[in-house]
Amino acid sequence: MPELPLQGVRVLDMGQIYNAPYATLLMALSGAEVIKIEPIGGEHLRARGEVSRSHGVPFAMLNSNKKSLAIDVRTPAGREIVVRLTADVDVFVENFRPGAAERLGLGARAMREKYPRLVYASGSGFGQVSALSDVPAMDLTIQAMSGVMSITGFPDRPPVKAGPAVADFSGGIHLYAAIITALLRQRRTGDGAHLDIAMLDSVIPSMASNIGMLYDEVQLPSPRTANRHGGLAVSPYNVYTTTDGFVAIIVVAERHWVSMCELMGMPELCQDPRFATAAARIDHMDEVDELVESWTRTRTRDEVFEKLRRSGVPSGPVRELSDVLADPSLRARGALQDLQHPIYGDVVVPHSPLRFEGEERVPIEASHALGADTRQVLSASLGMTASEIDQLMADGIIR
């Protein structure tokens, strides 16, 4: 069995909320040692998790397998500890607002001058170098400014956000990707890097279909096509009502349409000039959708899905999140794991989507209590004595 892919990689993680913590979660779950540094009161997500479980669970989801240190980096002594800890790591990660790390004395320039091999990774909304870098960036506002909202939802309704935090997490996984890319070079040449990963940049490629539409001569009535194809260029392509929920169906190839007509008991549709070709169906999209729904409407979601599945027609039941979390196939695969969390109780947490088939996976270790590893790390990495640590704790500089 090969060793873990990030074995030997050490990371100092000043990430908060979703963006950077997702990047460092994946590092920890690929075998890196991740030392998470939080303010004395805990980072925002942890602090909010003490008020409601609905924030505690996301904190648990994103902070498995990390060590926890609490340090007040606004104090010179606290900052000094972080600077000294950085000597021993390969990667320093932060997602403060651009400029904030510099003001704390922990900016990229100073750190890289001191440690030329360091991979200094910054996640932000618009980038470190941007005309918009002063604008506070949140998932909602990046969804607004990137165009994601403009293409999501119904033509007769205002723009609406994608439900998942697509901007935060797209930024987070691109941050991870950039870090490992820089590490590959660091191991080869010894060069460090300053990574500047913007959520805004990272979501743009995912709108490729919609961007393509802007180049067609015929423009759509609205950039929002609900569950229809983004360019209204495929039919059937929609979400259809069943007796107990919804099913998504797409016809990618003509053979899928032939199969559907047979399944629906209407083989004659394949000869009907209104429906016989992909182009004809696009011209009669409303009628196609009505025909398909006349079939789905009297059947259950799972019956429709299983029938289409057996015929090889691309389709999927619209599942509630609670269905997804209970999915036995995601558990069998190890994508989701049940955890008795010492702070948040019984929770489901994800393992890394980065799966090395046929290899052992890092066992999930529940997110640590705030400061659980402060003593161990300061003693092991900086050689501090127990009384030095006690003094710093008494002074409120560490916890």
Add this chain to the structure above:
Amino acid sequence: MPELPLQGVRVLDMGQIYNAPYATLLMALSGAEVIKIEPIGGEHLRARGEVSRSHGVPFAMLNSNKKSLAIDVRTPAGREIVVRLTADVDVFVENFRPGAAERLGLGARAMREKYPRLVYASGSGFGQVSALSDVPAMDLTIQAMSGVMSITGFPDRPPVKAGPAVADFSGGIHLYAAIITALLRQRRTGDGAHLDIAMLDSVIPSMASNIGMLYDEVQLPSPRTANRHGGLAVSPYNVYTTTDGFVAIIVVAERHWVSMCELMGMPELCQDPRFATAAARIDHMDEVDELVESWTRTRTRDEVFEKLRRSGVPSGPVRELSDVLADPSLRARGALQDLQHPIYGDVVVPHSPLRFEGEERVPIEASHALGADTRQVLSASLGMTASEIDQLMADGIIR
């Protein structure tokens, strides 16, 4: 100036549509040599791009800086060429349906037996090892089955997909991330890997907020909260109407609310018991939204945004995609680049969101014509003579 991070990395890319091609685009833009192998008629996205520009532009967006070979891998001679080319590369990437590469004789097991150092990367909807691996996976159906649709849209409307192809691209960037992670180990230990990256796994973490909500005792009336906070636990948090569009606004800290009350000319709201605290505002969310909109409704989108920006309140204009593509700050940053494409005309293409601040970027090279590099690669990598290549072309095995 340090060398490019993926200098010296060679990739054989059998990717199609969005998922794997996005992963290999990022590899090419970080300095890897990417050899894209397509069927004789071109991969789906390229073939569709010949019919309409709306597909051609996405192909151009995702295939910059790759070499193009066309090979009929369903023939023994075609397959043999691919197997021989794999001897010289670090990474083999495919996003066929699970099992299809095996049936072509290009599966992970056979390839890794032959080339133990090879990083064999598979992208798919549900994973190579899954009870659902027979289900054809598309962005729409993964959005349905992952829960993304269930949390997107309006409480009084059916579930709706996120406009961007979040499943395809999340899968694609996780595929990239896994490949580089495996390369880091390959360079260290010589071990290859089989990467099994599922779109479904990859989107689950991005729903952390919504998953958290499932653990609260009070359940929401609908899992869809339109543009409001996913847990209805922050106010103001919404998209508001202006005279000429919409603006997203979030109050993260109390000082933001104080600033807003002053901006809106209603400083007394901060004392009003209905609005004085975060908890009170949540209890009076409809009234808060109405007050905010009474202010935004008579102003332009940009005026509202600039006022909030100067006050440090998180907000963002809801932009159309055409605004985003025309954004000078994205051009200044190099995130978007204008290109005179020899096939698709004047188009805008993204550069990699993986940005190494202060370093040179790989110049964008327009996506190559189908088979543009067949001769050069077969001659340089396999030592084929011109007449051997001519014969294979005459036989329709390569193009």
